[in-house]
Amino acid sequence: MTPDPQPCDPQPTDGQQRLLDRRRFVQLAGVGAAATAVGLGAPTLRESLAAASVRPEGTFSLGVASGDPLADGVVLWTRLAPDPLAADGHGGMPHDPVTVRWEVADDASFRRVVRRGMERADFTSGHAVHAEVSGLAPGRDYYYRFAADGETSPVGRTRTAPAPGARPDSLRFAFASCQSWAGGRYAAYRTMAEEDLDLVVHLGDYVYERSDTRTVSDFRLLHALYKTSPDLRAAHAAFPFVVVFDDHEVDNDWAGDVSQDNEPVESFRALRAAAFQAYYEHLPLRRAQVPRGPEMRIHRRLTYGRLLELNVLDTRQYRDDQVGSGFPGGPRDPRTLDPARTMTGDAQERWLLDGLRRSKSRWNVIAQQTIMAQFDYDPGPVESINRDQWDGYVPARQRILRALGEGGPSNPVVLTGDWHSSWVNDLKRDFDDPASETVATEFVGTSISSGCGWRADVEAALPANPHVRFFDGTYRGYVRCEVTPDSWRSDYRVVSSAGDPTGPAGTLSAWRVLDGQPGAQRVDGLTITGVRVPVLEAGRPGHATVSLTNQTGEDVGVEAVAVAPQGWSSTPVRATVASTGSTDVQLPITPPGPEPSTADLDVRVVADGAEVFGPPRLQHVVAVPATDDTVLSLDAGPATGPVQAGFARHSPAETWSADRGYGWVGTPLPDSRDRGRPDDLRRDFALGRGAATTLRLHVPPGLHRAWFLTGDASFDAGNTIVSIAGRVVAQSGPQVIPAGRFVFVEVPLDGGPAGRDVDLELTGDLREGFWRLVSLSLTGR
Ligand SMILES: [Fe+2]
Helix, strand or coil, rough: CCCCCCCCCCCHHHHHHHHHCCHHHHHCCCCCCHHHHHHHCCHHHHHHHHHHHCCCCCCCCCCCCEEEEEECEEEEEEEEECCCCCCCCCCCCCCCCCEEEEEECCCCCCCCEEEEEEEEHHHHHCCEEEEEEEECCCCCEEEEEEECCCCCCCCEEECCCCCCCCCCEEEEEEEEECCCCCHHHCHHHHHCCCCCCCEEECCCCCCCCCCCCCCCCHHHCCCHHCCHHHHHHHHHCCHHHHECCCCCCCCCCCEEEECCCCCCCHHHHHHCCCCCHHHHHHCCCHHHHCCCCCCCCCCEEEEEEECCEEEEEECCCCCCCCCCCCCCCCCCHHHHHCCCCCCCCHHHHHHHHHHHHHHCCCEEECCCCCCCCCCCCCCCCCCCCCCHHHCCCCCHHHHHHHCCCCCCCEEEEEEEEECCCCEEEECCCCCCCCHHHHHHHHCCCCCCCCCCCCCHHHHHHHHCCCCCCECCCCCCCEEEEECCCCCEEEEEEECCCCCCCCEEEEEEEEEEECCEEEEEECCCCCEEEEEEEECCCCCEEEEEEEEEEECCCCCCEEEEEEEEECCCCEEEEEEECCCCEEEEEEEEEEECCCEEEEEECCCCCCCCCEEEEECCCEEEEEECCCCHHHHHEECCCCCCCCHHHHHHHCCCCCCCECCCCEEEEEEEECEECCCCCCCCCCCCEEEECCEEEEEEEECCCCEEEEEEECCCCCCCCCCEEEECCCCCEEECCCCEEECEEEEEEEEEEEECCCEEEEEEEEEEECHHHCCCECCEEECCC
């Protein structure tokens, strides 16, 4: 677990929140902050089907795809479904088999057709079509299409692998994973489809099973739902895919014959068979991958001449059950060190190690699911690991790493999905010794759309894991790799929003591995290295500071702008970022006024027409009432420590005094906390729970308003309720306020003709009942 930065903090729920196991997180992942805050699970399949807004039409509504390229051919896929979301899962098809014709051509207009054939689409296999085409030339683009029921499919493009023994100059491919429907679809695929790629490798979580996916029909509907995304279909039509499943195609965190909830083996095997059948029916897989009931041979090897060999692993079907639940697992259990435990099964492990030993390829890739590098989630002396990942199977990992080290295959690289975040890891012979040999680089790709609820846990633990060279949990996307005989380059391609296909996309970070030199080097061009926004004043001009680092070797002109909600204004700024070092750009921002507000500010920087990314550009900002407009501006917090400029200190020691015109009254008195960030105003606050705490304010004559700011920089916060004489007059809302976010609570007050003192009672009724007061501004109305 990640320790509370304030160990004596009387907030057990905060600690428990961070101890949520992975299963709970995964239920929440991708659902969005609002749903997370109120603890809602993900929607069921039926709810998602009912909400599906676009239902593509025609026999080929699910699109076309190609996969598993060989030097002389590929497998082509489609599935006939004129009514793709028909309730029986059969896509609106009758019981009869249908003959489907296919053609492969040199050109997109099919003037030069080089291969054609027929396949039978059967009711029992969902009228899916898998046509294995051979006799094609190596290393070439081809176009393909299907025809059935008087209709012709969209045209797909594919590419064969280079000839065995050939020495291609380069290979460009992308790898991706984790495309939760609820997380938003699919800006990342829209961007990917515009790339120039030879291949896409999908590492799993292609669909997310739901509580109501049990039968083949259910899983067919789930896959069909996902394929209603035009962006997913476009990516399939543009490039051949190599796909492999992880857990969510079947059941969260399943392991061999063991389901998440330990259901009886026979019933879980029936579920697995249904899930495998639908997976096969919806993806471009060869005959060798046809499932036999609950068994499916998915691990396999693809070769790109002498340049690259791809070992695709199955880390679910043959593994031992996790020791306890996945994330974070708590102190290391000695069973995770048992050499008999396996992630791949013995046969697959032998197959992998034999293949690596025999490989003649320059680059040797292991494409698999869960993070292979060790990662200790506890920066302190106790080790805390994710037991669903390779950390739960240590000797199995070390056997592979040993095989990759000295005398092993040329240039090993591990590609990983599963964890919805971007990482670059040195895979060490001994992770506990930073000086030990780096045997390979692990590139972990972020999700296409699934959320990363554990981002803060990883960030807090990074200092304890120096072999993790890069981490980002903010952005969704995929990794684009360009491989030549001399070097490997990985570009972490990200989108600003998983669910907005028109939003900006760009490269978050780029890394290079040189032939013969294990370990990656960062080769970013221009990146945002920081965005700072101080507390702003409502209606008054302020600014954000954007730090940019330039490693392109040339001066770069940029345009920066803050995208803010209605009422906020910002002027774009042009600047030149010098070829060396870092440049700060001041970005003018004016919040609306005179009333205070909070907003999410997206700082965008464009260079040469391309979006620049970096650490989170999205900032939650606060505009307080301008202090020269207020009767009182109080910054709540401890009795010592910084106070926001223009504000008066309001600690638990400030009890009521008529001279001051404010102060605490009676008991209980509040407590206080200081989180140390992000600024003098928001870092600290007063808090309490249980019986109401009373704050007396002198209200001058006439109508006034008190603005309570509540929230917590470091933890999810409960609500804050303000009452007068036992009657609720205002509250922050019925929901938990996520960590790092703040909310204003407006309390109307009438000072009458002569002014008067008002007692405001503070309570909370969420998360152990803690209320929080960050600041208070009293304004005229
Ligand atoms: Fe996932």
